[in-house]
Amino acid sequence: MNRERDLEALRRMLRIRRFEEAAMDIVRKGQGIAGSVHVCIGQEAAVVGSCLALRADDYMVGYHRSHGHPIAKGAALGPLMAELMGRRTGVCHGKGGSMHLADFSVGSLGETAIVGAGIPQAVGAAYSARVRGTDQVALAFFGDGAANIGSFHEGLNLAAAWGLGAVFVCENNLYAMSTALADTMASESVAARAAAYRMPGVIVDGQDVDAVYDVVSAAVERGRAGGGPTLVEARTYRYRDHAEYGNMDLSHRPAEEVEHWRSRDPVELLHARLLADGISETELAALAETVAEEVRAAVRFAKQSPQPAPEELFEDLWATPIETTPAMPAPPMPSPPGPVPVAAVPAGGAR
Amino acid sequence: MRTMSYREALRVAMLEEMRRDPSVVVFCEDGRFWTMPTNGFVDEFGPDRVPVMPISEEGFTGAAIGAAMTGLRPIVDYTIANLMYVAWDQIVNHAAKNRYLFGGQASVPIVFRAAMKYANATAAQHSDRPYPQLMNVPGLKIVVPSTPADALGLLKSAIRDDDPVVFFEPLRLWGVKGEVPDGDHLVPIGRAAVAREGEDVTVVAIGDAVPAALRAAAGLAERGVGLEVIDPRTLVPLDKAAILASVAKTGRLVIADPAHRTCGAAAEIAAIVAEEGFAFLRAPIVRVVAPDVHPPFSPALERLMYPTPERIAAAAAALVRGAAPAADPAPPATAATDTAARDTTKELVGG
Ligand SMILES: Cc1ncc(C[n+]2csc(CCOP(=O)(O)OP(=O)(O)O)c2C)c(N)n1
Ligand SMILES: [Mg+2]
Numbered sequence: 265m266n267r268e269r270d271l272e273a274l275r276r277m278l279r280i281r282r283f284e285e286a287a288m289d290i291v292r293k294g295q296g297i298a299g300s301v302h303v304c305i306g307q308e309a310a311v312v313g314s315c316l317a318l319r320a321d322d323y324m325v326g327y328h329r330s331h332g333h334p335i336a337k338g339a340a341l342g343p344l345m346a347e348l349m350g351r352r353t354g355v356c357h358g359k360g361g362s363m364h365l366a367d368f369s370v371g372s373l374g375e376t377a378i379v380g381a382g383i384p385q386a387v388g389a390a391y392s393a394r395v396r397g398t399d400q401v402a403l404a405f406f407g408d409g410a411a412n413i414g415s416f417h418e419g420l421n422l423a424a425a426w427g428l429g430a431v432f433v434c435e436n437n438l439y440a441m442s443t444a445l446a447d448t449m450a451s452e453s454v455a456a457r458a459a460a461y462r463m464p465g466v467i468v469d470g471q472d473v474d475a476v477y478d479v480v481s482a483a484v485e486r487g488r489a490g491g492g493p494t495l496v497e498a499r500t501y502r503y504r505d506h507a508e509y510g511n512m513d514l515s516h517r518p519a520e521e522v523e524h525w526r527s528r529d530p531v532e533l534l535h536a537r538l539l540a541d542g543i544s545e546t547e548l549a550a551l552a553e554t555v556a557e558e559v560r561a562a563v564r565f566a567k568q569s570p571q572p573a574p575e576e577l578f579e580d581l582w583a584t585p586i587e588t589t590p591a592m593p594a595p596p597m598p599s600p601p602g603p604v605p606v607a608a609v610p611a612g613g614a615r
Numbered sequence: 616m617r618t619m620s621y622r623e624a625l626r627v628a629m630l631e632e633m634r635r636d637p638s639v640v641v642f643c644e645d646g647r648f649w650t651m652p653t654n655g656f657v658d659e660f661g662p663d664r665v666p667v668m669p670i671s672e673e674g675f676t677g678a679a680i681g682a683a684m685t686g687l688r689p690i691v692d693y694t695i696a697n698l699m700y701v702a703w704d705q706i707v708n709h710a711a712k713n714r715y716l717f718g719g720q721a722s723v724p725i726v727f728r729a730a731m732k733y734a735n736a737t738a739a740q741h742s743d744r745p746y747p748q749l750m751n752v753p754g755l756k757i758v759v760p761s762t763p764a765d766a767l768g769l770l771k772s773a774i775r776d777d778d779p780v781v782f783f784e785p786l787r788l789w790g791v792k793g794e795v796p797d798g799d800h801l802v803p804i805g806r807a808a809v810a811r812e813g814e815d816v817t818v819v820a821i822g823d824a825v826p827a828a829l830r831a832a833a834g835l836a837e838r839g840v841g842l843e844v845i846d847p848r849t850l851v852p853l854d855k856a857a858i859l860a861s862v863a864k865t866g867r868l869v870i871a872d873p874a875h876r877t878c879g880a881a882a883e884i885a886a887i888v889a890e891e892g893f894a895f896l897r898a899p900i901v902r903v904v905a906p907d908v909h910p911p912f913s914p915a916l917e918r919l920m921y922p923t924p925e926r927i928a929a930a931a932a933a934l935v936r937g938a939a940p941a942a943d944p945a946p947p948a949t950a951a952t953d954t955a956a957r958d959t960t961k962e963l964v965g966g
Binding site: 384 | 638640663664666667669671673674675676677678679680681682683684685686687704705708709713714715716717718719720721722724753754756776777778805851852
């Protein structure tokens with residue numbers, strides 16, 4: 265273990281957990297987060313261990329359960345929370361919301377609500393680094409459910425055939441919504457599929473941030489050195505149901521299973537390890553309080569931010585604005601008979 | 616001026632842009648094969664910029680998106696327009712939306728090339744004209760050039776454009792030769808061309824309906840009827856002003872389009888003219904389009920599908936006579952040649 269890195273890991277894992285708890289609180293109280301919210305509480309070590317293995321200029325692509333990924337990559341919390349609340353100060357100007365956080369300033373290339381679709385995009389980012397002559401690598405996060413969709417297989421095959429610096433991190437939390445992976449996948453593990461693409465496939469304890477860091481670091485170094493891609497399967501667990509439905513009932517899962525995983529909480533495991541390494545409770549409490557205040561500030565920022573203005577509806581669609589020949593003066597309307605409709609529509613109304 | 620085929624114009628456009636800009640890359644299955652316009656490119660630009668492509672449309676389209684968001688300008692050649700459907704999620708859900716979803720943090724500068732093999736006895740799975748489907752997706756620019764000069768100038772503009780551009784090529788125009796201006800020939804996206812001036816009827820023609828409309832115009836000119844042929848060249852953005860200006864002059868509108876009738880480009884153009892140019896119209900708008908049935912294999916049947924000079928001439932002539940048909944008459948099964956077209960014209964106009 266590396267004390268400085270573990271302290272940073274704890275800081276980022278706590279940021280994710282407090283951030284998502286705050287989001288859940290806003291959802292519960294009806295204070296302004298609309299739509300679906302998928303939290304990754306329980307999976308923070310897999311998320312943070314992977315991102316700490318990346319350089320600031322490396323790329324990362326997420327999926328629908330991805331508040332944690334940009335946070336772990338170093339994104340500012342305020343614009344992320346404002347995005348969840350659909351505010352104009354949101355990192356995506358309120359156009360993406362919870363399932364489409366992206367912060368290109370930290371190499372977070374965004375999240376997709378289409379299971380698996382981000383995987384080939386990360387491959388493309390790794391390809392781009394090669395063509396541009398940089399040694400950046402690209403990491404794709406995805407769930408176990410994504411291991412059965414075509415874009416997973418096409419993405420892995422492309423990366424392997426082209427020998428790209430891509431790292432594929434499957435956060436295997438055992439379920440896709442209500443469906444157990446064991447019922448939908450015949451192979452013994454997700455990692456076993458790496459063999460078909462002649463890349464290393466590694467299973468790692470996703471609750472142990474150091475273990476994840478070590479495995480992903482080796483994959484990142486291999487990719488950076490031109491050794492090709494790696495598939496990592498982090499075994500982990502989510503404490504909440506698929507999304508914040510309002511009624512969290514996990515009774516469809518075996519109680520012993522829930523017990524087992526909660527006894528291996530990634531934040532508590534790391535906390536205990538740091539204590540054993542001689543960091544004081546006071547120091548850890550101070551770190552936790554700093555993070556809590558960061559999250560409170562992010563919530564204040566988001567709640568105080570203005571809603572987007574109606575004209576922002578059309579912003580961000582085109583990079584090069586659409587341009588045509590100048591409009592003709594409107595032709596005179598034919599004289600009656602005929603309804604007299606057009607002028608009655610208020611200017612600036614919904615288009 | 617130089618003379619070159621449409622196909623050669625595509626090749627020259629890609630060559631010139633790849634020489635000008637090292638971030639331009641080509642994704643094309645069998646792109647190094649002697650039948651492809653990119654044949655030989657690998658010798659000049661190397662295997663990274665002209666990679667060997669697996670048959671993996673969804674995967675390599677996703678990779679192109681990841682590459683485009685990180686500094687490259689991929690040209691993705693589907694070789695057959697129908698193969699785009701395999702990558703539909705990446706094109707529609709990601710290429711078109713990522714910029715908007717991410718609040719303008721990244722653009723997706725890709726050119727999707729799609730050769731349309733209709734009228735070529737390849738049956739329904741190789742013969743689609745899918746541009747109307749994509750006109751329904753905000754965020755994509757859509758280009759359908761009809762001459763070598765426009766193919767060259769618009770492909771170069773598309774490659775330089777920061778938005779995703781879908782570039783549709785009627786394959787039966789690939790062999791057609793035409794004059795092309797010397798030098799760095801660029802045609803702006805969003806400007807229609809007046810392919811022929813005339814006073815009596817506006818024919819808005821798309822793709823290879825343009826040469827068909829020009830032949831109809833030549834035939835009708837002998838009868839004293841003047842067709843003005845407008846080639847929109849780009850469907851998104853659509854040069855509404857140019858179309859309305861022509862209809863303001865002629866008062867009559869025929870729209871010729873080889874795509875299906877329902878919700879097609881012709882339907883959209885008709886709606887725009889009905890909404891914004893109603894006062895100009897002296898007769899109902901007529902669409903000369905493909906019927907809502909799949910392209911059949913049998914050439915004897917497929918011949919009935921697409922706008923021909925005789926169908927366009929018949930529609931225009933009927934409008935001038937004031938005997939406006941409610942719609943395009945049934946495809947003239949017996950009038951498959953130019954001679955027959957002139958006979959039909961004689962009957963309709965002279966009679
Ligand atoms: C292609 C696709 N199919 C189905 C869905 C609906 N859906 C959203 S998340 C999800 C489960 C995904 O499970 P997993 O990949 O294991 O991720 P987790 O939610 O467990 O983090 C499903 C079925 C979708 N968004 N995209
Ligand atoms: Mg899962």
